[in-house]
Amino acid sequence: MRLHRLLILALTVQGAACIPLIAAAQAGTLDRTRVMHVVDSIVGVEIAAGRVAGMTVAMVRGRDTLLLKPYGRANLELDVPTPDEAVYDIASQAKTFTAAAVMLLMEQGKLSPDDPVAKHLPGVLPADAGGRVTVRHLLTHTSGIPEYSILPAFIDIWQRSYPAPPPADTILKLVAPLPLAFEPGTAMVYSNSGYHLLGALVERVSGKSLEDYLAAEVFPRAGMRSTRRYRVTEIIPNLTSGYVSGPNGLRPGHGQGDHWWNRGASGFVSTAADVARWLQALHGSSILGAEAYQALVAPGTLADGTPLRYGSGVALQTMRGHRAFSHGGAIPSGYNSFGAWLPDDSLAVVVLSNTLGGTDTEAIVARIVGALLGDRRPSPTPFAGPVEPYLGTYRSAATYFFTSFRIAAADTGGLTVSIDGGAPLPLAQYGEDRFATGNGYMFYTFLREGGVVTGVRVEHPVGVMRFRKETAAPEEQRP
Template identity: 35%
Template sequence: HRVRGLLVGAALLIVVNTIRLAVYVREDEIEILALVGAEPFDFEPGTALIYNNSGFFLLGLIIEKVSGQSYSDYLEQNVFPKAAMDDSSYCSNSVVLKNRAHGYQASQRGLQRAPYLNHLWPYAAGSLCSTVGDLIAWNRALHGGEVLPEEAYRLLVTPEPLEDGTTLRYAKGITQHVGPGGPMIGHGGGINGFLSESRYYTEEDAIVVVLVNTTGPANPAGIANAIGRHLFGDAADPVAGSYPGDLADLVGEFTGAARGRTMTARVAVDGEGRLTVATQARGGAQPVEFLEGTTFFRGTTRYTFDMEGNAPTRLRLDHVGGHYVLEARE
């Protein structure tokens, strides 16, 4: 259960602390655990979900402790061979690899080479180098029962509810939800100069993998969406309805922990009588549509108000990869 907690977002550390952890990783694991233990929780475990790299960092240390091997050696001997991932490895800045792609980032002067990255820093949270072919092979092996026993596989891909029964769409480091193209299991990723998107379409038994060697302006999730729609059509969007209550009751400001920051959401009713939500991540106010109960949606994001009488006490923001609980401000 403790390992599960790392994966489902016990919020042990904010993301930036991954860099701090890397300073200690080869010196003294006890110092790392002490550093983690000294940090306060962003929320009580089981009450929200915030993706954090630090959880994966700690899982890498657990693998090393249990196996008696380095994380990279364990992957080379126990993971890559099972999926026939012959072109995958723990990333290195010194090893010469044939046809290796360089990473870029967008700037006002166009694309530039991405800054140097010491791969001790991302560690188990993102220092794997691979190819589209190998990631297709990985998906085939994982979802085909060649990597995990059935019970472990179901535990991996099945989201568990929060302690209050709230359903999630994020499982153990992987999402399971309905998106462009239909029901899917997958995840995206990003690191200096590179972005990725990997999806397994469960009803079609099909895999879409997009790797981009730039952090902008190309968007692998958008590319994967277009491929999914082209191949399998667009999953039916939720049917928008009419909110039976007074939208004015929902107006207010809500704040709480999000990934690496405190998030503030401002809820208002615009001149056209639509409910809108504005957050730092989304920019200006965006209209949302009524789904059911006190839940509204925009795309795949869900906004649910917890109510006491006619007054909202908190706003739950579920964007598939996270479930933030924002408290109403007076």
């Protein structure tokens, strides 16, 4: 798998059947015995099938720890069971740490969301871009700064950097001369580059390294005891080994390295208990004041008014129909994680895994939520209308997540979508010219000019992108 696909693997959700709703959940309480039974049933299948080496699940409501349980193996070679305090690389969940640090600095009046990047990091971006890209653009992935993880120059340096990291400004120098992929604020494309810059910005404004600032100003407010920057030169007690799932089963993940390339975007290890504490503190009143917190979770918007399903370092989504503030993470060294705060239930649900590619932790969280709190997703409407207007290939040069997809007619009626040549997935209709995969996870809204379909706006929790329809060959026009 290409590196950038591994870095964003946690952005996709797989559909799965739900265990029936329990009466206790309807009453607003969750029975520990039932919670353990449900989670054991869901996770046990993944472990038994060999799709994942190990996993830890935490569910916390208030002071009530409903579940904190390890599963599987921390190390397959030595047949080591996952310990109670297992430590995992949480990858992009660290973006929420960085966003909270930025919000704290805003509370202190040291920066503003509308500050241009050039004000705090002069010379990092081209002169014309540095004045147009703001802190808000970085927080909401709407900056247009190219993604460094797909640059050949980065991949070459990354492969040669183990174990000694290159200079700290390496990423900044790689990104600096590149033109923006799109005008800031006109699209949303998940950006490790943007959060790397935010990490540098926190360091410049605070006068401390991001690691030290979080350790001194952020983590203590949440009572986090096991969250730290990963370093290949240090022993980290209870650190699990990472694995990647492939056609021939599990294999060791790529060597960790020092995560020099993910300042602000990733690079931290933690436990399920600590991530649950983080979610409770962040969405309580322990980290940010009321105004800063509302800014953190407020949906971003594009320049044309299109709402985002993302705030600042926080994805705004629904899990089986329940509101959730969340973030996931995945990394080639073999880790996959997801943490969600359900505000209407005051519930933190965390799944950390030391396996990438076999089981999606976001899907596990969704299945747990659906099983215990009920599946409240809206039902799609039957497909209405001819398929011909939608058929064809759609492309965009503004995103690295995927660059093209094809809309085709399903054998059973309706439409399918194939992303970058992948297997066709059925599209369910949710309104006029509006369809979705995964029962509402990724939406495709077809755009018309003069009544003719000319493009698609693709929306998911960490991206809003426009794709232009190519001129279809005659055989593509037929259902």
